[in-house]
Amino acid sequence: MKCKRKEKSKMTKRSGREWLIYIRKRLRNDWQIYLLLLPAVVYLIMFHYMPIYGVQIAFKNFLPVKGIIGSEWVGLEHFRNFFKSFYWKRLFANTLLLNLFSLLFSFPLPIILALMMNQVTQKKFKGFLQTTLCAPNFISVVVLAGMLYLFLSPTNGMINKLIEFCGGKPVFFLNEARWFRPVYILSGIWQGAGWGAILYTAALSGIDPQLYEAATMDGANKWHKIWYIDIPGILPIIITMLIMNTGNLLTSEFQKTLLLQTPGNIAASDTIGVYVYTAGLEGAQFSYTTAIGLMLNVINFVILIIVNKVAKSIDQSQGIW
Template identity: 55%
Template sequence: MEANTYKKTASLPILKKIIKNWQLYLFLLPTLVYFFVFKYIPMYGLQIAFKDFIATRGIWGSPWVGLEHFQRFFASYQFWNLIKNTLLISLYQLLFSFPIPIIFALMLNQVTRTRFKKIVQTVTYAPHFISVVVLVGMIFIFLSPSNGFINNLIKLFGGTPIYFMGSAEWFRPVYILSEIWQTTGWSAIIYLAALTSIDPQLHEAAMIDGASKFKRILHIDIPGIMPVIMILLILNIGHFVSLGFQKVLLMQNALNISTSEVIQTYVYKTGLIGSQFSYAAAIGLFENVANFILLVLMNQFAKKIKQQSLF
């Protein structure tokens, strides 16, 4: 009786808060409905990863095959190549694409001329709004071995034109550099917003003590935005094994496929083009489980070093 009475009294304040602030919860409702309809209900279809899905029989009518599709993927001759390509591109992206917006935001925050600052922001934000299809088309034009301006510069200095998009060894550098160009300005916005929340009195006190700009960045700005950096780092690690297949697929061709074939392009080809739905679902489930494990491990690591964590 006492336990039941305690539970009822504990739940009453929460219920009162919901009733009192019902307008706020009403605003939250569309988001909850969206996630429930588009994120949770589709998880019902994950069971086809453990079935031999036959469209005419439906999900329930298809026979169970257990871990057969997973075993097939792990035993595939492409497995290690897919893992290597995916992890290498993700690693390079994390090493270069992630810290550059932080450095850019720290540098831009030191600019005092408002007009120049706005021009720089506009120029660096613009590539984010270019569609992936147009962006890849621009990459092919810029890197063309016959009339691309990059190869024209190489020829100007006496070099031999390079067929960048037809060389497997050039795929990763081109992908990462284009990613940096497209995302740096936009990704820096959140760091610039975090920098504005730092108390100006800290900088004033540091200047009185004779601290240089570099020392103020090192000891005030970076620690001030560290919680934001850690949250975004955890989120980045959370999709470490997932690469947006659209850009990779558009840049891919028969000459560079040895380094450009990643898990998501393989899933697209086997699942949608090859109609091997169960096999593709199994690969997708493996990918998401790997991402979830990395997310939890990174979150625990952030807690261990006493930094901001997601949960």
């Protein structure tokens, strides 16, 4: 760190010619770095920055024959059309509610799980727990959806068999709007809670064991140790994760939603992500759906920046950048 600062002060005093020599020297040493970076930079330009450049079709009437540049400008027409449409409120509400409930129910669970696993003293059992609880994370979203279709089937799904056994009436879970969010979120927890806990487990393993010893001396029980040592110890990570998740409140993945969407649950499963996919790719309304996607991206970006600022204003060391 000190060394760097010195170099900087030197740099400001350099004359033009010295600068040239300096740059030449740096390049002689570092050209290989740029070589190593080249493929990645080309990739990012092709697959991330070119699409960002292509976002301009949100303000144009994109026609494939005319191309991105050749299509005519229409200003904010697509945005206006979206807010004039009768479904925009439903799309926004569905997206926001799905994410909000997901955050509410899926966020605390990995933390609790990590705290619980941290209390396990047998190393082998702990390792087994961790390996097994993480396994569902590696199951594909298609297989997860397939499992839900099998288990929740109204005729021979296991869950409905159980309901019938207890004297209830079978429920067509995947065809009822009010069941869409619970199914989506609970299956998400089943799949992701163990994996999400790893992060907190790693943070917990970094807590100084002396703190526990001292607490034991003072007569603290396990509950006290969790409350006064573990939770404060992982609070920074919890806040960082909360920020990242809040920044995702209006993002809309479409794969799982699309896979679980049926004619019956569309009132709850029609989210912005799915709409952009179906209207954009299947309906070929390129400009219109780009506008919707762009709006969402900008909103998310702004939310993220605000949340990050707020976190930083509370405590300088918080925040994700």
